[in-house]
Amino acid sequence: MRLTLRCRVTLSFGFGLLVVTSVLAFATWNLASGYMLRQREASATRQAEVNVRLVERSLASPGFDELLTGLTTGPDSSILVMSPEGLVTAGRKVEPSQLPAGLVEHPPGKERITVDGLPMLAVARPVAGNAVYVELFGLQQLNRTFAFLSAVLIAGTIGSALLGAALGSWASKRALKPLTELNCAAGRIAGGDLHARLPDQDDPDLAALAAKFNSTAQALEQRALRDARFASDVSHELRSPLTTMVNAGAVLRRRREHLPGTAGTALELLTSEVDRFARMVVDLLEISRADQTDDPAPEEIALDALVRNVIATRAPVPVALEPAVVQGDRRRLDRVLTNLLDNAERHAGGAVLVSVRTAGTSARLAVEDAGPGVPEALREEIFERFARGVMAGSRGDDTGSGLGLALVRDHVHRLGGRVWVEDREAGGSRFVVEMVLRSSDG
Amino acid sequence: MCVRVLLVEDDERIRQALSLALSDEGFTVDEAGSGEEALPRLETESFDVMLVDLTLPGMDGLEVVRALRSRGDLPIIVVTARTDARDVIAGLEAGADDYVTKPLMAGVLAARIRALLRRRGPGREAVRIGELEIRPQEGLVHRAGERVHLTRTEFRLLLELAGASGRIVTREQLLQKVWGYDYFGDTRLLDVHIRRLRRKIEANPDDPELVLTVRGTGYRIRS
Numbered sequence: 001m002r003l004t005l006r007c008r009v010t011l012s013f014g015f016g017l018l019v020v021t022s023v024l025a026f027a028t029w030n031l032a033s034g035y036m037l038r039q040r041e042a043s044a045t046r047q048a049e050v051n052v053r054l055v056e057r058s059l060a061s062p063g064f065d066e067l068l069t070g071l072t073t074g075p076d077s078s079i080l081v082m083s084p085e086g087l088v089t090a091g092r093k094v095e096p097s098q099l100p101a102g103l104v105e106h107p108p109g110k111e112r113i114t115v116d117g118l119p120m121l122a123v124a125r126p127v128a129g130n131a132v133y134v135e136l137f138g139l140q141q142l143n144r145t146f147a148f149l150s151a152v153l154i155a156g157t158i159g160s161a162l163l164g165a166a167l168g169s170w171a172s173k174r175a176l177k178p179l180t181e182l183n184c185a186a187g188r189i190a191g192g193d194l195h196a197r198l199p200d201q202d203d204p205d206l207a208a209l210a211a212k213f214n215s216t217a218q219a220l221e222q223r224a225l226r227d228a229r230f231a232s233d234v235s236h237e238l239r240s241p242l243t244t245m246v247n248a249g250a251v252l253r254r255r256r257e258h259l260p261g262t263a264g265t266a267l268e269l270l271t272s273e274v275d276r277f278a279r280m281v282v283d284l285l286e287i288s289r290a291d292q293t294d295d296p297a298p299e300e301i302a303l304d305a306l307v308r309n310v311i312a313t314r315a316p317v318p319v320a321l322e323p324a325v326v327q328g329d330r331r332r333l334d335r336v337l338t339n340l341l342d343n344a345e346r347h348a349g350g351a352v353l354v355s356v357r358t359a360g361t362s363a364r365l366a367v368e369d370a371g372p373g374v375p376e377a378l379r380e381e382i383f384e385r386f387a388r389g390v391m392a393g394s395r396g397d398d399t400g401s402g403l404g405l406a407l408v409r410d411h412v413h414r415l416g417g418r419v420w421v422e423d424r425e426a427g428g429s430r431f432v433v434e435m436v437l438r439s440s441d442g
Numbered sequence: 443m444c445v446r447v448l449l450v451e452d453d454e455r456i457r458q459a460l461s462l463a464l465s466d467e468g469f470t471v472d473e474a475g476s477g478e479e480a481l482p483r484l485e486t487e488s489f490d491v492m493l494v495d496l497t498l499p500g501m502d503g504l505e506v507v508r509a510l511r512s513r514g515d516l517p518i519i520v521v522t523a524r525t526d527a528r529d530v531i532a533g534l535e536a537g538a539d540d541y542v543t544k545p546l547m548a549g550v551l552a553a554r555i556r557a558l559l560r561r562r563g564p565g566r567e568a569v570r571i572g573e574l575e576i577r578p579q580e581g582l583v584h585r586a587g588e589r590v591h592l593t594r595t596e597f598r599l600l601l602e603l604a605g606a607s608g609r610i611v612t613r614e615q616l617l618q619k620v621w622g623y624d625y626f627g628d629t630r631l632l633d634v635h636i637r638r639l640r641r642k643i644e645a646n647p648d649d650p651e652l653v654l655t656v657r658g659t660g661y662r663i664r665s
Contacts, residue, residue, distance in 0.1 A: 239523045240453055242545035247459035250548050254466050278545045300658040309614045325658070330629060 006172045013168025018161035025153040033146055041121060044137045045110060047073070048123040052133050055081060059128055064088065076118065076138025083131030092136070099134060107132050112139070119143055178206045182213060192413075194221035231288035235281045242278050249274045280401035286335075287385065287403055287410060298327045300438055303356050303363055306330070310337045311354060317341070320355040324363035325438040332411040336419075337365065339404040340431050344369040346400055348428060363437040370428040374421050382421065383409040408433075445559060446470045448489040450480045450506060451521065452498050460493075463548030469555065477501030481509060489516065491555050496522045496533055504536045511537030515593040517558040521546060534634035539595040540621055541631070557622025558595065569604045571652055571663055574643055576604055585643060595620060596639045603653060608665025610656050636661060 003011070051071045058067055059081075068079050068090035078091040082104065087096060094115055096104065099122060103109050107124040114120065119139040127133045181198055188196035197217055198210040249271040252259075259267055304321035311317055326333075337354075344351040348371020355366045374382060381387050386402040408431075412419040417435035424430045447469045451457045454475070461471040472489070474480035477498055492510060496503035507518055520533040523544045530541055540554055569576045573586040578601060583590045592600065598620050603611055613632055617623040621631065636655075640647040652664050 236523060239544040240456060244453075244455040244459040246545050247456075247463040247548050251459070251462045251466055278547075281545065282543075302658065305612075305659075 006169065006176060009172035009175075010165050010168040013171070014161050014165030017164025017167075018157065021157045021160040025157045029150060029153055032149060036142060036145065040137075040139070040142050041110060044121050044123055044135070047137075048125055048133070048135045051079070051135060052125045052127055055133055056128050059083075059131070065090065071135075074138060076120075076136075076140065078136040080134040080136075081127065081131060082134070083127070094136060096134075104132055104134065107134075178203075178210070182209070185213065185217070189217055189220065194224055228288045232285060235285040235288065238281045239285075242274070242281055245274045246278050276401070280403065283401040283403035283407060287407055298329060300325050301328055301330055301333060303333075303365060303435075306333055307337060307354055307356055307365065310334060310341070314341060315350065317351045318353050320353060320357075322357050324356050324358050326363050326415075326435045327438050328415040328435065332415055336408050336411045336415075336433060337367070339408045340367040340433075342400065343367075343404055343408075343431070344371070347371055352428070358437055361437050362434050365433040365435070366430050368424050368428060368430045370424070370426070373423055373427065373429045379421050383419070444468075444470050445490045445555065446472065446488070447491050447493060447555065448472045448474060448480060448483065449493045450474045450477060450498065450503075451493070451495045452476060453495075460546075460548060460551075464552065467548055467552035469552070477503070477506035477509075480506065484510070484513070484516075490559060491517045491519065493519050493521055493551070494538070496520050496529060504532055507533060507536040507538050511593070515591070517555075517594055519551070519554055519558070531630055531634055534631060535638075537593070537638075539593065553622060557620075560622070571604060571665075574652060576600060583643070590642050592639070592642060595635060596642065599635055599639055600643070600653075603661060603663040606662065608662060610660055610662045612660035614660075616660065 054067065054071065058064055065088065068081065068088060072079055072091035076092060078089065078094045080094065080096060080099070081088045082096060098115050100111055100113060103111050103122055103124045107126045110121065110123045112119065113122050115136065121137040121139055123135050123137070125133045178201060185196040185198050194217065197214045201207045201210045252267055253271050256264055256267065303324040303326050307319060307321055311319060341351055344367055348369035350369065351367050352370045353368040355368070357364050357366070383405050385406040387405070409419055412433055415435055417433055419431065419433045421429050421431050445468070447464060449457060449460060449471055451460065451473070452475055457473050457475070461473055464471045472483070474483065478501055494503050494506050498506065503520065507520060510516055510518055518538045520538040520541045521544065522529050522533060522541060533541055539558055542551055542554060568578070575584045581597060583592055583597065583600065599616065602616055602619050613629050616632055617629070636653060637647070640650050640653055644650045644652055654662055654664060656662055
């Protein structure tokens, strides 16, 4: 999987700083440790020179042993004076065999060695012709300093790498913030909120992008509005002639008995189609308005009471109602239920149960019918506008506008809910509207 | 009883068709093509109900409604082709008692007209609520001894609320009883009328003491 941009920026910041600080730390280590070692060697050599001169003067004197002991500088240091007459040592016990042969045979010289696991600096000097003076200086102190120095340098390197990563993360977050906003706004537009815009940017790099995005969104919004307005205008213009037609039709229908035979049948066809036409125009207008009108402030609605009220005006339907209060626009909810009931009547011989149930944080309004059910493949499609074709078999005398379920979906979305259709266990279908529950105490 | 309806509509075809269909429903329909034509006729003739299209040439439908309302409580139904909230509310605020949207059907319109004209049932005692005195038989309302002019719809709304003597009356009940809506839904109609009623009978309409809102349910009167 490819890493995200943020991840990559963070990693490269961290890695970059790690490389830079390791190089610096390595250089520091080399310079500092070399310098300290040289200092130590120089001071050891100086001391050995001084000691050699003292030893030379008193090589044959009787207090030679004491002198050597006095010359040792600490518990770790040792002095060996090897001459053909014998070996004299002082300080820490060291065998000449432990010393490097080259150093003993060809003084003067110095070498770092390890004796009994301890780091030492051996300095050899020739004394009075054929004797060799070897002094060993303990290096533990220096090694401890080196250990401390390296610990500090390593910790510093790791710390700066982490700091680099944090910096990278912060910087990328800052740099990507406009992208996050863009993503958010694009998501809102995709979700149907055409008012979404990006905030103005003062950064010249981003201003162009933001302006472009906003103008695109603006164009999209205007286009959507134009389309909606066109549908609205068309149905609006159709209303006046329809009013004439519907009422003239009503007058004619009253005189149906004066028109026997073919003329009467034609009249019936005409008037029923005019009625359907009128319904379609009303629904079309409503659907084109659904995106435009500003809703009144949402109010609390007792869903169970609303169902009872709607059903009271229609043919009786069994109900199973739990108390549930939702937030929304009464008119929309009312329309949703009415359309679902109309749909059940039209295609499934009427609803057999209307229920309101609560589950967790949601309220579910369900309209059940015992009709033929909706095939799986059409369950999305029937909520499309003019999707009547998909239910071809059910075109009867009283077909709807083809917009009823589309209106249901529009209204439910506006109410912040979901609507779907599922199989009813005992055959038929169940249309479910799910909304956020305000409270269940009715 | 023969109900006389004055139909103010500029589209001649609609006017004719509606006129025919309403006559079929048993009304006597007089037609006027504009507000300028309708208003003088009201001086000389008496009508039971007015139907006013909101989009009229010349004098706007809203102006016609306002002019009518300032003269008396003749029931007015506005006819609108636009169902935008703004138009409907403007019409109701101007003083209309009800509204219908195009394409309107004569059957629906007839039901509305009958509901508007329906008289109250016989004999009821005068009701007192605070400073308010309602005399149902005479159709009079007094506040602190002073007559308050209510339209017929406002009066019936007040009576329905007073009749419940303090109990909650739901929006649906009010819409059903006052306007004859068997299909509830548009509570804007009710809201605007409650607002108008409050303006007339409350000391402070923004802080009502008589007609109280019961959130999410309806209204009740202070008992």
